[in-house]
Amino acid sequence: MSERTNSPFTATVLGAPRIGPRRELKRAIEGYWAGRVDAAELEATAAGLRADTIAQLSAAGLDSIPVNTFSYYDQVLDTAVMLGALPERVAAISDPLDRYFAAARGTADVAPLEMTKWFDTNYHYLVPEIGPDTTFTLNPEKVLAEVAEARTAGVNARPVVVGPITFLALSKPIGAGSPLDRINELLPCYLELLRVLAEAGVEWVQIDEPALVTDIASGLPALAGSVYSALAQASARPKILVATYFGDAGEALPALARSGVDGVAVDLIEGRLESVVDVPELSRLHVVAGVVDGRNIWRTDLEKALATLGTLLGSTGSLAVSTSCSTLHVPYSLEPETELDDNLRGWLAFGAEKYTEVATLSRALTGGREAEAAAFDACAAALATRATDPRVHVDAVRERLAAVNDADVTRGEAATRLAAQNERLDLPALPTTTIGSYPQTSAIRLARAALRKGEIDQAGYEQKMRDEIKSVVDLQEQIGLDVLVHGEPERNDMVQYFAEQLDGFFATVNGWVQSYGTRCVRPPILFGDVVRPRPMTVDWITFAQTLTAKPVKGMLTGPVTILAWSFVRNDQPLSESADQIALAIRDETVDLEKAGVGIIQVDEPALRELLPLRNADKQAYLDWAVRAFRLSTAGVEDATQIHTHLCYSEFGEVIDAIAELDADVTSIEAARSHMEVLDDLNSVGFANAVGPGVYDIHSPRVPGTSEIETSLAEALKAVGPQRLWVNPDCGLKTRTTDEVTEALTNMVAAAKSVRAGT
Numbered sequence: 001m002s003e004r005t006n007s008p009f010t011a012t013v014l015g016a017p018r019i020g021p022r023r024e025l026k027r028a029i030e031g032y033w034a035g036r037v038d039a040a041e042l043e044a045t046a047a048g049l050r051a052d053t054i055a056q057l058s059a060a061g062l063d064s065i066p067v068n069t070f071s072y073y074d075q076v077l078d079t080a081v082m083l084g085a086l087p088e089r090v091a092a093i094s095d096p097l098d099r100y101f102a103a104a105r106g107t108a109d110v111a112p113l114e115m116t117k118w119f120d121t122n123y124h125y126l127v128p129e130i131g132p133d134t135t136f137t138l139n140p141e142k143v144l145a146e147v148a149e150a151r152t153a154g155v156n157a158r159p160v161v162v163g164p165i166t167f168l169a170l171s172k173p174i175g176a177g178s179p180l181d182r183i184n185e186l187l188p189c190y191l192e193l194l195r196v197l198a199e200a201g202v203e204w205v206q207i208d209e210p211a212l213v214t215d216i217a218s219g220l221p222a223l224a225g226s227v228y229s230a231l232a233q234a235s236a237r238p239k240i241l242v243a244t245y246f247g248d249a250g251e252a253l254p255a256l257a258r259s260g261v262d263g264v265a266v267d268l269i270e271g272r273l274e275s276v277v278d279v280p281e282l283s284r285l286h287v288v289a290g291v292v293d294g295r296n297i298w299r300t301d302l303e304k305a306l307a308t309l310g311t312l313l314g315s316t317g318s319l320a321v322s323t324s325c326s327t328l329h330v331p332y333s334l335e336p337e338t339e340l341d342d343n344l345r346g347w348l349a350f351g352a353e354k355y356t357e358v359a360t361l362s363r364a365l366t367g368g369r370e371a372e373a374a375a376f377d378a379c380a381a382a383l384a385t386r387a388t389d390p391r392v393h394v395d396a397v398r399e400r401l402a403a404v405n406d407a408d409v410t411r412g413e414a415a416t417r418l419a420a421q422n423e424r425l426d427l428p429a430l431p432t433t434t435i436g437s438y439p440q441t442s443a444i445r446l447a448r449a450a451l452r453k454g455e456i457d458q459a460g461y462e463q464k465m466r467d468e469i470k471s472v473v474d475l476q477e478q479i480g481l482d483v484l485v486h487g488e489p490e491r492n493d494m495v496q497y498f499a500e501q502l503d504g505f506f507a508t509v510n511g512w513v514q515s516y517g518t519r520c521v522r523p524p525i526l527f528g529d530v531v532r533p534r535p536m537t538v539d540w541i542t543f544a545q546t547l548t549a550k551p552v553k554g555m556l557t558g559p560v561t562i563l564a565w566s567f568v569r570n571d572q573p574l575s576e577s578a579d580q581i582a583l584a585i586r587d588e589t590v591d592l593e594k595a596g597v598g599i600i601q602v603d604e605p606a607l608r609e610l611l612p613l614r615n616a617d618k619q620a621y622l623d624w625a626v627r628a629f630r631l632s633t634a635g636v637e638d639a640t641q642i643h644t645h646l647c648y649s650e651f652g653e654v655i656d657a658i659a660e661l662d663a664d665v666t667s668i669e670a671a672r673s674h675m676e677v678l679d680d681l682n683s684v685g686f687a688n689a690v691g692p693g694v695y696d697i698h699s700p701r702v703p704g705t706s707e708i709e710t711s712l713a714e715a716l717k718a719v720g721p722q723r724l725w726v727n728p729d730c731g732l733k734t735r736t737t738d739e740v741t742e743a744l745t746n747m748v749a750a751a752k753s754v755r756a757g758t
């Protein structure tokens with residue numbers, strides 16, 4: 001297979017996970033950081049994982065194997081290294097690996113690159129900085145090494161690199177001008193890359209341009225046309241496959257098809273088949289058809305996928321079967337998931353299962369369905385149970401949802417609510433509070449581990465959590481906060497905690513996916529209609545309330561955030577899943593209220609994360625997201641105060657939506673943007689109370705009282721004392737108790753002094 005062939009490849013994936021089936025890479029890298037693992041050992045672990053991936057993909061029957069998809073931290077950072085575009089501040093670090101990790105995570109002296117979400121996935125990339133000092137020089141060592149390694153393994157390797165448009169479109173400008181203006185300076189690097197890859201005997205190179213399915217910059221289709229015409233004219237080069245994914249490449253497709261490149265990869269899960277079929281020029285190209293969902297965990301309907309491929313046959317030069325994007329976003333394999341029942345197992349496909357699907361479809365495309373009848377029949381039988389399983393369609397849920405009307409998503413007038421709440425709660429001006437979590441102490445971690453190992457029973461575990469709640473309540477009393485929380489010790493994660501208690505969700509045992517660097521998450525799988533069998537938080541909150549005369553806030557996660565951090569259903573619109581979760585959260589708020597809880601916070605930190613990539617789709621999303629939040633929170637009386645919490649800054653595109661949530665109090669990340677968000681909220685007429693974060697909890701630095709006073713004075717210019725709450729930027733679970741005690745003591749002192757002056 002390592003020999004060059006004239007007919008293009010037939011079966012592939014656009015990339016694969018790298019963290020290791022048992023998170024081996026995470027452990028090796030963290031060991032290296034801690035000084036327990038040396039560079040040679042780390043590289044040996046990495047090489048082993050790369051070899052395993054190559055062997056796995058090749059054994060599954062793929063005839064073109066993506067390489068250079070491995071990364072010690074992030075593929076965008078790898079691209080910045082390849083292009084010689086790391087910021088000046090890390091240049092002095094002479095060891096390349098340490099320089100790389102310094103750019104990723106910072107050191108005592110050097111700030112890291114910023115991190116942000118990779119399109120609409122839960123993967124986070126490091127944001128390259130492009131400024132007047134940035135120059136570009138090619139460093140192809142990594143990609144060449146991975147090509148050579150795959151060659152030794154005897155496979156047909158296809159190196160993958162992030163493309164110039166996507167690289168610049170995702171970069172942060174330093175100083176004036178847009179990074180995309182620098183495209184002509186960057187192209188020589190890519191031309192040189194093509195030359196060295198050709199020299200290394202590479203037949204196909206995959207250049208990733210997911211930016212082409214978005215509207216992050218104007219004129220992207222035309223830019224794609226000119227950039228790829230220039231690259232296609234390289235005197236020596238491999239065949240170029242431009243990969244678009246996470247959506248529909250739209251107008252960029254004909255531009256690419258005319259540019260002279262040899263192939264395009266298209267996402268047929270989130271993109272439209274017509275976008276491909278309608279481009280006559282594609283009849284001269286190799287089209288890599290993403291018919292197997294690379295980022296969600298559902299089994300492919302082989303019958304439907306084969307029909308799609310059949311349609312494409314007539315309008316493409318040649319055709320390969322692929323996943324829609326890299327399988328970086330799904331767990332390695334279903335095999336360790338021993339808790340799955342047969343039905344559910346039959347509906348799912350993780351990485352390994354997807355590779356088999358791709359190979360099966362590719363064989364069926366050439367050999368006919370009959371040759372693969374066993375696989376097709378097994379697939380059809382498994383998927384048939386999905387339509388009839390009683391957990392997937394729960395009539396009571398659907399009937400209740402159908403009956404929801406405008407009154408169910410509308411609370412009383414804000415002013416009326418405020419009056420009722422003031423009378424009930426009797427809080428001082430500028431009330432002080434926190435966002436929910438307190439430090440995840442070693443006592444909490446030990447108790448969770450002991451429960452898992454069976455060393456303590458559920459009752460013993462719950463007692464330890466109550467001890468923890470008591471100490472957090474005592475601490476807050478002692479600090480003098482006005483509205484207390486229970487501290488969330490019982491929550492491993494703000495989404496998984498609820499998913500574990502709601503019917504319709506499944507929590508995997510080993511379904512880890514990379515979130516960023518060495519951080520992995522295990523998103524729950526939403527597979528059925530959502531039913532809340534019993535209250536989820538009432539016992540904890542009411543217990544906390546017995547310990548204090550101050551009000552204790554109930555603490556819930558909102559429907560959008562639960563969806564954003566889960567694998568979601570693909571058999572109904574997201575909005576419907578959101579509404580189902582909203583009903584469960586609504587029932588919880590009503591139960592909390594019945595139990596005497598006067599303040600309930602429904603967190604929506606992920607509100608911005610589900611924003612569609614195309615501008616035209618954004619408003620419809622915001623409409624249903626806001627409605628789902630309101631459905632979650634409008635079941636309570638006027639006198640019950642609803643809070644929400646939002647973070648991860650950059651609220652611009654969702655600022656109207658935040659106002660429309662109509663929470664009584666909105667706590668919002670603001671410390672890093674110097675309270676600017678308050679002016680934005682004012683500009684859309686938001687008149688409810690807000691708690692702009694007065695200090696950044698992401699840093700271990702403890703803010704001084706006068707510094708917080710300055711922030712509050714700043715905030716008071718934008719919102720009067722009647723509307724202002726005082727709180728940190730986000731939850732405190734990553735901080736130490738000492739840091740928290742000192743910071744909150746200063747925060748309360750600052751609030752008191754500013755209060756006295758109003």
Ligand code: GLN
Pocket residue numbers: 435436437488494555603605645646647730731732733
């Ligand atoms: N209530 C959560 C906490 O305090 C909110 C976390 C978040 O916004 N990401 O931890």
Ligand code: ZN
Pocket residue numbers: 435605645646647648729730731
């Ligand atoms: Zn937050």
